[in-house]
Amino acid sequence: MEQQRMMQTEILCCTTEEEIKKAATSAAEQLLAGQVVAIPTETVYGLAADATNEAAVKEIFRVKGRPQDNPLIVHISDLSMLPLVTTAQSEDALRLFEAFWPGPLTVILPRADSIPAAVSAGLDTVAVRFPAHFVAQQVIACCNKPLAAPSANRSGIPSPTTAQHVMDDLSGRIPLILDGGSCSVGVESTVITLCTENPRILRPGFVTKEQLEEVLGKPVEVDEACLKASTAGQAVSSPGMKYKHYAPKTALTLVQGSLDDYISYAKANGFTAAFCFEEEVSALSDAGFTCVAYGRAGDDVSQAASLFDALRRLDELGVSSAVGRMPSKDGVGLAVTNRLIRAAAFRVVDAKTGASLSETSTEQPV
Ligand code: TXA
Ligand code: MG
Numbered sequence: 001m002e003q004q005r006m007m008q009t010e011i012l013c014c015t016t017e018e019e020i021k022k023a024a025t026s027a028a029e030q031l032l033a034g035q036v037v038a039i040p041t042e043t044v045y046g047l048a049a050d051a052t053n054e055a056a057v058k059e060i061f062r063v064k065g066r067p068q069d070n071p072l073i074v075h076i077s078d079l080s081m082l083p084l085v086t087t088a089q090s091e092d093a094l095r096l097f098e099a100f101w102p103g104p105l106t107v108i109l110p111r112a113d114s115i116p117a118a119v120s121a122g123l124d125t126v127a128v129r130f131p132a133h134f135v136a137q138q139v140i141a142c143c144n145k146p147l148a149a150p151s152a153n154r155s156g157i158p159s160p161t162t163a164q165h166v167m168d169d170l171s172g173r174i175p176l177i178l179d180g181g182s183c184s185v186g187v188e189s190t191v192i193t194l195c196t197e198n199p200r201i202l203r204p205g206f207v208t209k210e211q212l213e214e215v216l217g218k219p220v221e222v223d224e225a226c227l228k229a230s231t232a233g234q235a236v237s238s239p240g241m242k243y244k245h246y247a248p249k250t251a252l253t254l255v256q257g258s259l260d261d262y263i264s265y266a267k268a269n270g271f272t273a274a275f276c277f278e279e280e281v282s283a284l285s286d287a288g289f290t291c292v293a294y295g296r297a298g299d300d301v302s303q304a305a306s307l308f309d310a311l312r313r314l315d316e317l318g319v320s321s322a323v324g325r326m327p328s329k330d331g332v333g334l335a336v337t338n339r340l341i342r343a344a345a346f347r348v349v350d351a352k353t354g355a356s357l358s359e360t361s362t363e364q365p366v
Contacts, residue, residue: 006172011163014040014135014180023178024135028142030176036060038152038166039139040180041131043104043188043206044159044308045166046075046149047174048139052084054116057148061118063173065155071121072148073106073189076130077140084114085128085146092194092216099215101130102137104185104206108193119148125195135180151188152177158246158311158343161186165312186305187335192220193237201226202237204334206304226338227329228359229346245342248311251321252344257351259325263287265351266323273317275310275324277303290317297325300332307336311343 012023027037027048034056036049047064049056051074061068074085079097082089086109096107111119111126120126131137140147151159152166160166163179170177190205192212200221201209212220223237252275255262259280266274266289274280274289277297284291294310295303314322324344327336341348346358 007175009167009171009174009177011167011177011179014178020135020138024138024142027139027176027178031056031139031143031147032145034059035176036063036174037139038160038163038170038174038177039136039147039149040133040163040178040183041075041136041149042133042183043131043185044161044183045152045163045177046131046136046147047152047170048075048147048149050143051075051119051146051148052114052116054118057116057118060148060150063170064150064153066150067155069121070150071123071127072119072150073127073129073191074115074119075136075140075147075149076128077137079130081140081146082128083112085112085126086110087112090194092199095215096192096194096212097130100207100211102132103130104132104189105129106189106191106203106205108191108195108202110195115146125193127191129189133180133183135178139178156245156247158248158308159188161305161308165309168312182305182309184305186307186309187332187339190335196221196237200237204338206332206335208331208334210331222334226334227341246308246311246339247343247345248315250314250317250319251347252314252324252340253321253347253349254324254326254340254344255349255351256326256357259283261351262323262325265349265354269323269354271321271323273314273319273322275314275322277325280325290319292317292322298328300328300330300336303327303336304332307339 014020014023049060088110106127106129154169161183185206190207191203274284274291278293281291292314295306327333329337348357
């Protein structure tokens with residue numbers, strides 16, 4: 001087993017401007033010394049390291065237990081940092097920056113030499129994002145360097161949306177967590193690549209396909225891996241998509257259908273725990289289920305904001321299995337669906353027939 005150096009993990013509160021200034025200075029000291037530090041962003045908490053320091057970047061992979069071939073996102077706090085990260089700024093890229101930055105959009109571009117290959121798992125592309133969170137911006141600005149940062153969870157489990165989630169996962173493994181409260185978006189950034197023939201979404205997020213198409217003035221493809229399981233040995237455009245992701249300990253089965261059919265399915269199959277919408281808690285409790293809600297029915301933004309916290313609360317029930325309500329795939333719902341079907345290990349069934357609805361990608365290895 002890997003020998004882990006245990007350390008005291010400090011949490012610094014980032015509420016007032018003075019606190020943020022002090023915390024950003026402490027974080028920058030650690031980061032410039034090659035350490036990894038957890039910072040809040042508007043999407044999820046990130047585990048940051050100096051993106052230009054190869055040893056520090058490797059430390060991210062070690063602390064998270066992240067597979068070496070899953071590349072990281074590089075975060076900037078000013079457009080003037082872009083030439084350090086990428087060699088190309090196409091018309092399309094400039095349109096996206098103008099419309100969505102700072103914000104929850106990551107753009108894949110050709111990688112500049114100042115970013116070590118380890119950041120991109122050896123790819124000649126790089127993922128770049130300019131987060132909207134003030135604390136994240138202050139930390140990057142204080143370092144005056146781009147920061148590589150994946151979500152600050154142990155690899156494979158739900159992403160953290162509070163400092164406490166990070167503490168639960170990484171206490172004793174990192175020196176510092178900046179506490180900026182709950183993340184407002186709640187799911188990770190949309191990842192779009194401009195390095196394919198047509199712009200293509202590799203991971204759905206808060207910025208939707210429709211919004212991207214409007215700004216780019218052309219169709220945007222959605223990678224098959226966003227909603228389908230990949231088959232063994234298959235090459236995927238976004239390496240992260242092939243790994244076990246967002247998995248709670250509770251075995252979750254998602255059920256597509258009306259609330260009545262869902263209840264019938266759940267009872268017939270012996271489920272006692274429901275992962276549902278807020279408005280349904282009272283009816284489901286009356287029907288004998290223990291409930292955890294992830295946002296409001298038909299409200300994709302509220303579902304995104306509470307999804308990861310709800311998955312962690314589901315585990316706190318201590319039940320071995322639960323039955324989940326399917327969200328809509330519209331708008332931000334595509335991101336919620338993408339995360340939830342992975343959390344459920346692609347177990348999706350039809351409420352009426354019990355038939356499996358999970359799909360496998362037919363994409364050929366490239
Ligand atoms: O909202 C977010 O994006 C958060 C916060 C902390 O910024 N970060 C995050 O990072 O979600 P991570 O490492 O958990 O997810 C990065 C995703 C992975 O699916 C990875 O495969 C993909 O981006 N990715 C990174 N670089 C890539 C590249 N060069 N080509 C294709 N996919 C890439
Ligand atoms: Mg992640």
